[in-house]
Amino acid sequence: MLSGITPSPTRDAVTVRLPVPPDLEDSMSQKKPSLGNAVSVASILLAVLMICAACAMPVPGQTAAETEVSVIDVYIGSDTNISDWWSNSIKPAFDKAHPGYELNIIHTGSGGGGNGPIADRAMAALETGDDPGSDYFETFNPLQPIGAMEAGLWQEITEDNVPNLANVIESARRSSNGFDIPYRGSQVLLAYNAERLLQILKDRGEVGSDATEVPSEFVPATWPELMDWICAFPGEFIYPRPDTTGAGREFVTRAIFQANNLEPARFSTQAYAEQYGAGELTAEQIADINETHFAGAWEQLNAIEPCLYDNGAYPSGSSAETRLLVDDLTTMITIWSDQALQAKGLGLLPEQTKFIQLDDLPMVGGYASSTIPTNANDLEGALLLANYLLSAEMQESVVREIGGFPAIGWDLLPSELQEDFNDVITDTVPSFSSSWRAAMFDGWYTHVAPDVERE
Known part of the structure; x- marks a missing residue:
């Protein structure tokens, strides 16, 4: 029993007293009961047994x-x-x-x-x-x-x-x-097709034709390395829109963290309330947030846009983004950990799909x-x-x-579970209060993707 908790009381036993019918009393007083009386006694005893059985059976609405x-x-x-x-x-x-x-x-x-x-x-x-x-x-x-x-x-x-x-x-x-x-918990990861990346490297002569694995130097491990990788492999990376997918939202959030000295605490609910209150944001406040807190992120994302798949054809849904990886149109995407691990387990991702969790500061999760x-x-x-x-x-x-x-x-x-998921294991799960999201969405469409029609 857990301490401090009083168990639910059980119902006390109930004694049922049934009145003895006159014919049963008469028959019991007879020294030589007749056949009719014997049948009457048997019938009554059977009825009593049925009543007792019914009392023992659960009925609709009966409590636990x-x-x-x-x-x-x-x-x-x-x-x-x-x-x-x-x-x-x-x-x-x-x-x-x-x-x-x-x-x-x-x-x-x-x-x-x-x-x-x-x-x-x-x-x-x-x-x-x-x-x-x-x-x-x-x-x-x-x-x-x-x-x-x-x-x-x-x-x-x-x-x-x-x-x-x-x-x-x-x-x-x-x-x-x-x-x-x-x-x-769940957290946004990077998923990449190792087989496709290896073939690209072979075609470019950056690894030998007999290579069987992608060398670690071609796999980004930090945010700056990811930014460099995206433009080193143009057209091979995409992230979805931040207001329609969680993966896209957290990718943009990670850019914001990078622009703010990797300090997620700046974007807590309390920090937001202290600066902007609890009411609906005004246009002036949205502009202030984007200039004060998000400008550095917009610079980063604008810098990589020409290097993205189809020059920034931002998918509007996670399934559309995943399809680009499955159909061998891109090499790397953003994806939620639970969706990624389930999809791979079911064989819905390329066989050589691998996952990356950034070492300097992982992407947002919850x-x-x-x-x-x-x-x-x-x-x-x-x-x-x-x-x-x-x-x-x-x-x-x-x-x-x-x-x-x-x-x-x-x-x-x-231990075998740790080995299976070694690439995504982390005890660091940064958070970003939802209070900041409205200004972030507005800023992304205004400063990064002004030509994308908002749904």
Whole structure:
């Protein structure tokens, strides 16, 4: 039992007293019961047995305590690949490891409000004392709904109630405010077709015709090296639009970091609020942000534009960008780690696709974090689930089954897993507050791609 948590009470046993019918009393008082009385007694005994059997069977609406299995309602507001993973992998594993519990997976979807309405219901139930109808939110911002923190809606997560929190790496912890559980991550990488790059080098006479691997000096490891590589291999690199794809957005963000002395802290929510407040940006403020913080990034991106695929034919979607690599039209692209690892595992990328994580400062990523309402139907079970998700077994599943990054240290995972993903392993996951994005999108279209029509 987790400390500080009171288990859900079980229902007391109920004694049922059935009145004895007169004919049964009469028949019991007879020394020589007749055949008719015997049949009557048998019928009544059968009826009593059926009543008792019915009392032992679960009925619709019966609570978890009555059936001696506690049902934990888990709401999934992510894409279907995540809800499928929960249904097909996490639920069977958790149910088997914890026989007294059963996960009930409800997929609310990533659109249409997702888990928002469910959190609103839990907030209202906190005020009225009603049943919240929820135990666990697979992903949700503990700062929502408005007033949730002040009202005490979300359970504080500590190493006392979730012991495996001790194994969560620092970059994942930084994304949490202490009332959520970061448990899976993703980060933008560079993916390149090593076979195509090797052939280009052979055609240019930069390696021997018998070479079987790309020499390391032709694989960029830092942002400046990447900028040089792009123009050393014109037409072989592309990144998508920043406002329509996460990969494009984080590539542009990485350029901003480079222009600001590799200091992601400059672009936190707090830094934004201190300079520009909480209201909608004015045209003057957008111009100031672009001039003060983003100008250096626009210089870098303008410098490489003539070297990009089709002179800067920025794809509007991640699938369109990936297709250029698959169809052998480019050598290198940007891609999210989970999409990359899943696609490669399914054979959807070129066989010789390899991944790069920059050494000087990796590109932006983030962690999906779960929340638990303090008025959960089974708070103890929900905390048990949170702890289970941070176990080495489930963190290995994050990597192998959905291509995500673990929230715990790679050193806690099997050594062969570390070898398989050695090219993308990092404990550094810089963040960029969404508060800055509107000005960034505006600046990119204004200063880098003025001829691209915004969708």
